Amino acid sequence: MLLSPDQEMIRDAVRAFAREQLWPHAARWDREHTFPHEAHRGLAALGCYGVCVPTEYGGAGLDYLSLAVVLEEIAAGDGGTSTAISVNNCPVCAILLRYGSEAQKQRWLVPLAQGQMLGAFCLTEPHVGSDAAALRTTARREGDTYVLDGVKQFITSGKNGQVAIVIAVTDKAAGKRGMSAFIVPTDTPGYIVARLEDKVGQHSSDTAQIRLENCRIPVENRIGEEGEGYKIALSALEGGRIGIAAQSIGMARSALEVAIDYAKQRESFGKPIWEHQAVGFRLADAAAKLEAARQLTWHAAALRDAGRPCLKEAAMAKLIASETAEGVCSVAIQTLGGYGYVSDFPVERIWRDVRVCQIYEGTSDVQKILIQRAL
Numbered sequence: 001m002l003l004s005p006d007q008e009m010i011r012d013a014v015r016a017f018a019r020e021q022l023w024p025h026a027a028r029w030d031r032e033h034t035f036p037h038e039a040h041r042g043l044a045a046l047g048c049y050g051v052c053v054p055t056e057y058g059g060a061g062l063d064y065l066s067l068a069v070v071l072e073e074i075a076a077g078d079g080g081t082s083t084a085i086s087v088n089n090c091p092v093c094a095i096l097l098r099y100g101s102e103a104q105k106q107r108w109l110v111p112l113a114q115g116q117m118l119g120a121f122c123l124t125e126p127h128v129g130s131d132a133a134a135l136r137t138t139a140r141r142e143g144d145t146y147v148l149d150g151v152k153q154f155i156t157s158g159k160n161g162q163v164a165i166v167i168a169v170t171d172k173a174a175g176k177r178g179m180s181a182f183i184v185p186t187d188t189p190g191y192i193v194a195r196l197e198d199k200v201g202q203h204s205s206d207t208a209q210i211r212l213e214n215c216r217i218p219v220e221n222r223i224g225e226e227g228e229g230y231k232i233a234l235s236a237l238e239g240g241r242i243g244i245a246a247q248s249i250g251m252a253r254s255a256l257e258v259a260i261d262y263a264k265q266r267e268s269f270g271k272p273i274w275e276h277q278a279v280g281f282r283l284a285d286a287a288a289k290l291e292a293a294r295q296l297t298w299h300a301a302a303l304r305d306a307g308r309p310c311l312k313e314a315a316m317a318k319l320i321a322s323e324t325a326e327g328v329c330s331v332a333i334q335t336l337g338g339y340g341y342v343s344d345f346p347v348e349r350i351w352r353d354v355r356v357c358q359i360y361e362g363t364s365d366v367q368k369i370l371i372q373r374a375l
């Protein structure tokens with residue numbers, strides 16, 4: 001698949017930003033667990049917060065292929081930053097765009113797409129991950145308000161975000177049709193950041209456990225009708241998975257570039273290790289697999305842009321890209337030998353950052369469920 005001249009221009013602009021403003025700082029953000037506010041402001045100014053949101057709602061008015069390109073470039077600069085931006089785009093902005101009322105779009109989508117706010121998505125719970133229909137968090141209607149109670153787990157930007165979309169049970173007896181989606185500003189009393197997870201990687205983005213304790217929000221913050229929450233969540237995850245696939249590719253691409261540079265400089269047995277077939281073939285293999293994953297991802301994005309079903313293709317893209325990316329990072333480490341395993345070089349960090357792409361927004365096994373169903 002080819003990018004259009006406009007998509008190439010967008011790629012080049014975000015790539016330049018990522019090379020100058022993300023990549024040089026990523027190791028320090030990782031070490032110091034820093035959320036890079038300044039870099040986020042720069043990415044927001046570039047239109048990265050609401051890539052597929054129409055311009056009348058504050059977005060860049062582009063398509064999913066452009067979003068995939070943007071996320072690959074951000075991830076090539078810093079994995080954790082790409083995750084926060086990915087979640088903000090999809091599921092968060094995507095849900096408000098597709099299911100939000102006009103008033104909700106004006107109140108929440110516009111600032112989220114412009115980057116004045118950062119969004120979080122609260123589906124997963126401590127005891128409920130893949131089986132997303134088994135949620136326990138409840139939303140009880142009381143007059144003109146809903147009162148939310150429960151615990152949400154592994155929430156990207158749960159602390160640094162200003163608004164969260166929360167999926168909660170409104171009618172237990174109705175099962176999958178008994179869940180609803182709500183907009184919860186994170187400064188609402190009862191929205192409690194219970195803890196920040198101590199993660200293997202992606203230290204530049206916060207992952208929080210959120211306790212909702214008597215958290216009262218107005219009825220107008222419900223998205224869509226009561227009972228539509230599960231469908232809203234699953235439909236948004238479809239697009240989100242294209243984003244995670246693209247991120248995986250971006251992170252792995254950077255690791256591969258480091259490995260190629262190293263292999264061309266490092267000498268053993270009288271010549272650069274690049275000239276040893278064992279090393280060169282390993283890197284060639286990694287580059288080929290990465291390009292295949294990119295093409296699968298772009299294909300899923302193009303289907304979505306064409307308004308065609310892409311549930312299976314999005315699942316395939318996430319499965320293949322995230323698993324390929326870990327393999328490519330491992331090859332990069334192998335190429336650097338001992339130096340690949342220490343923090344003097346970036347490949348161990350990228351390997352840590354990319355590992356979670358096989359887990360969040362649906363594990364590899366969940367992607368296989370979706371693919372198998374479509375066969």
Ligand SMILES: CC(C)(COP(=O)(O)OP(=O)(O)OC[C@H]1O[C@@H](n2cnc3c(N)ncnc32)[C@H](O)[C@@H]1OP(=O)(O)O)[C@@H](O)C(=O)NCCC(=O)NCCSC(=O)CCS(=O)O
Pocket residue numbers: 087120121123124129130131132133154155156157176177230231232234235236237238311359360361362363366369370
């Ligand atoms: C494992 C699952 C795939 C199982 O799904 P189900 O079998 O329970 O769901 P269905 O019965 O197929 O669908 C229910 C309902 O939704 C509609 N639906 C489903 N997919 C779509 C779609 N892509 N677009 C539109 N609508 C859709 C479907 O038609 C049904 O509607 P009706 O009832 O017929 O009207 C599923 O549970 C699953 O995906 N599990 C994984 C959950 C997951 O990814 N969790 C991670 C969450 S985010 C996270 O990790 C935190 C990181 S971050 O901060 O984002």
